[in-house]
Amino acid sequence: MLQLQAIREHKEEIIDALKKRAIEATSLIEEVSRLDEERRALQTQLDATLAESNKLSKEIGMLFKSGKAQEANAIKVKTGVLKEESKKLGETLNQTAESLQAALYQIPNVPHPSVPAGASEADNEEVFREGAIPDLATDALPHWELAKKHDIIDFELGVKITGAGFPVYKGKGARLQRALISYFLDKNNEAGYTEMQVPHLVNEASGLGTGQLPDKEGQMYHVGEDDLYLIPTAEVPVTNLMRDELLNETDFPICYTAYTPCFRREAGSYGAHVRGLNRLHQFDKVEIVRIEHPDRSYEALDGMVEHVKGILRELQLPFRILRLCGGDLGFTSALTYDFEVFSTAQDRWLEISSVSNFETYQANRLKMRYKDEQGKSRLAHTLNGSSLALPRVLAGILENYQTKESIQIPEVLVPYCGFTHID
RNA sequence: GGAGGAAUGGCAGAGUGGUCGAAUGCGGCAGUCUUGAAAACUGUUGAGGGUCACACCUCCGGGGGUUCGAAUCCCUCUUCCUCCGCCA
Structure with a gap:
């Protein structure tokens, strides 16, 4: 949620910057201004x-x-008489405040100056590329066929017990998953991120805090009887750890990492691009979250990008980094870098990490503040990134490391797996 | 699931229906002392709205009610603690 004060002071700049998202926000912003003035008068x-x-x-x-x-x-x-009067005024005030809140929820974050304008992923800007694309045999297989050939992932079994998009990992497939999780967590720990284990279900307040609600409830599984949501990413519980907290400047940076399964309804996405591991309802992810001083959040974002780079280098996977254009940028993000691994057998890039700075957008909803040198409370900056999402890393490994008869395990993972290849 | 008790500032913890935004302690900040630090002493220190700045308003877990007036009384929800039941 944008800060009202920012809208009051920089209305034109905000409208202008939001054009990068290919949206025309003038009427919404005007509506907010009007409601804001009305609210204050009341x-x-x-x-x-x-x-x-x-x-x-x-x-x-x-x-x-x-x-x-x-x-x-x-x-x-x-x-x-006064009591009657103030009761009426209070009711009107509440209504206006609610309308104001609702309008504010509809305005996405203001993109960072470096974000390219654009309406779709076609306008994303490639900022980095590294790693040789392996020269595979012409009959190289996509991962879903490799998974079947080596009997390491069973999609049909998942359909039987749950439904499409809930794969069952078997034998060395399951062990490789566990190896990746441990490896990612170890790397993040080494880089100074404190490991956390958090609930996989969250309440409504948490969903509102990080911005999944009120807009995207359709993307989350909801447990009606208890009014809880299955987390779509560890970002939600981990960032909400600091909700309603008043921090000291010396607390920064706060760095957390957490492994969790992620649950996404992915309503309405079907077809060839969602085959195999490309898009799932349940998948595993290791996430990194940072709470930062506003002056240092972009430095931190760069650090997170470098960190993820280091992991992909060690895994020796060919990857590129995109700076997302306004149209592809998440609702709450000010700047996002996407990491994509090249899947040779599918001949396409697969998104495996997304690293973002939300500036004060989430912190404003979360009431996550700190005391500055003057003793004033100010909003902190929140950041997060995948480090890393498992399924597509697994797809990349299977496809890029395949040989005629087996799949080699990347060297750094061998100590974690306890085997050198899958045959 | 059943029966009791509790929820107050960054933390701990008092609180009589009006003078309570709230004693006290710890912590934080500033100062005195000191070569410096610690200790001690002095002062200061909740959050949000509003204002150029004041004034002023709101907030004692959430919501509602009683009252001219509520942290204090009533209802309700949530959470925590104790006991019982169930149980990985």
Whole structure:
């Protein structure tokens, strides 16, 4: 959620910057401004009424104490009127505040100056590329066929017990998954991220805090009976750890990493591009989250990008980094870098990590603040990134490391797996 | 699931229906002392709205009610603690 003060002070700049997202926000922003002014006017009116009422109440107290009950009762008539008045004003004020909130929820974050304008992923900007694309045999297989050939992932079995998009990992497939999780967590720990184990279900307040609600409830599994949501990413529980916290400057940076399964309904996405591991309802991911001082958040973002780079280098997977254009940028993000691994057998790039700076957008909803040198409370910056998402890394490994008869295990993973190849 | 108790500032913890945004301690900040630090002493220190700045308003877990007036009384929800039941 954008800060009202920012909208008051930089209305034109914000409207202008949002054009990069290929949206025209003028009317929404104007609506917010109007409601904001209305709300403040009502608040002032209500405050004055309450002030008057408070004053009279005190007088009544004094009069009763000195035995002047008759005078006191005379004033009571006045306070009765004021009470009616403030009740009405309060109701109008609440309605206006709710409308204001609703309008604010509809405005996405303002893109960072470096974000290229654009309507779709076609306008994303490649900023980095590394790693040789392996020269595979012409009959190289996509991962879903490799998975079947080596009997390491069973999609049909998942369909039987749950439904499409819930694969069952078997034998060395399952062990490779576990190896990847441990390896990622170890790398993140080494880089200073504190490992956390968090709940996989969250309440509504958490979903609102990181911005999955109120807009994207269709993407989350909802447990109606208990009104809880299955997490679509560890970002939600981990970032919400600091919700409603008032931090000190010396607390920064706060760096967390967590492994969790992620649950996504992915309503309406079917077809060839979602085959195999490309898009799942349940998948594993290791996430990194940072809470930063506003002055250092972009430095931190660069650090996170370098960190993820280092992991992909060790895995020796060919990858590229994209700076997302406005149209492809997530609703809450100010700047996002996507990492993509080249899947040789599918001849396409697969997104495996997304590293973002949300600036104060999430912190504003989360009421995540810190005290600055002057003792003023200010909003912190939140960042997160996948480090890394398992299925597509697995797809990349299977496809890029395949030989005629087996799949080699990347060297760094061998100590974690306990085997050197899958045959 | 059943029966009791509790929820107060960054933390701990008092609180009589009006003078309570709230004692006290710890912590934080500033100062005195010191070569410096620690200790001690002095002062200061909740959050949000609003204002150029004041004024003023709101907030004692959430919501509602009683009252001229609620941290304090009532209802309700949530959470935590104790006991019982069930149980990985």
